[in-house]
Amino acid sequence: MKSFLDLSEREVLAVAISSEEDDNRVYSSFAEDLRERYPATAKVFEGMAAVEHHHRDMLLNFYHEKFGPNLPPIRRDNVSGFIKRRPVWLIRNLSLKTIRRETEVREAEACGFYKSAAERAKDPETKKLLSGLALAEQGHEDLAATLEDLVLGKEARVKEDKASRRLFVLQYVQPGLAGLMDGSVSTLAPLFAAAFATHNNWSTFLVGLAASLGAGISMGFAEALSDDGSLTGRGSPLLRGGICGLMTAIGGLGHALPYLVPNTLEHAFWIATAIAGAVVFVELWVIAWIRAHYMDTPFLRAVFQIVLGGVIVLATGILIGAS
Secondary structure, three states: OEOHHHOOHHHHHHHHHHHHHHHHHHHHHHHHHHOOOOHHHHHHHHHHHHHHHHHHHHHHHHHHHHHOOOOOOOOHHHEOOOOOOOOHHHOOOOOHHHHHHHHHHHHHHHHHHHHHHHHHOOOHHHHHHHHHHHHHHHOHHHHHHHHHHHHOOHHHHHHHHHHHHHHHHHHHHHHHHHHHHHHHHHOHHHHHHHHHHHOOHHHHHHHHHHHHHHHHHHHHHHHHHHOOOOOOOOOOHHHHHHHHHHHHHHHHHHHHHHHHOOOOOOOHHHHHHHHHHHHHHHHHHHHHHHHHHHOOOOHHHHHHHHHHHHHHHHHHHHHHHHO
């Protein structure tokens, strides 16, 4: 790893050339990834990739005139001070937010590099070129906005917003909601059956913990193995499975944790059960709100369906435990 301050003028230009090549390829990759989902935004990144390609040609021609055809084998990965980033551009079906955040970071980093390099450059022509590129990179955010205004009409923006929301629901909300519903509702019966059968908080908590983690593992595998996302557009099966499993476990643990109230306390069982009942009430209302907000289910219908199902499962557990 070499310090930026130790770079020669040749090495600065070589790093700049390789960086512009990388940015061109990354923006082209973003455009390819977005083309089917967001064709208008894909054109924005095609335009930005073309600008980066033009910058690369400018730098390369300048370098050839000044130093000849041989470029030093150095890239920004070999220079300390650059941000170390995950190669998100290798992931398919990235969200617009992730892509735009990566773009902002790359442009800000390039601008800072060119400014610092221009300040250190001793050759007037090199200083002029690097200063111009710094201004160009600083204006890339404005360029992106301009390209969006030219390419993205009002109708296209509305379509892309709807498509983005649909992908968010498919990839995150649906598996999370399925897990939360399963964890919050299906664990009620074993938890409250154990509670009313033993009247022992610690034993009840262990049953709730086992039921929650077991359901989380089961639901996570079931979601991940349901489809690979290539045809349905639901995204990575590992991500969906992780979300579903985690939310299932959280849904079950929510009403199991109150049974950590020590048995030594007076009326410990009834204190824990009252808290657990309040948690169940909140969980069911949260599920109803998510269904109403993201799944276009009328709120009162969602409340009726979720609360009715939860009450039936809860009553089943209490009746079995108390028998």
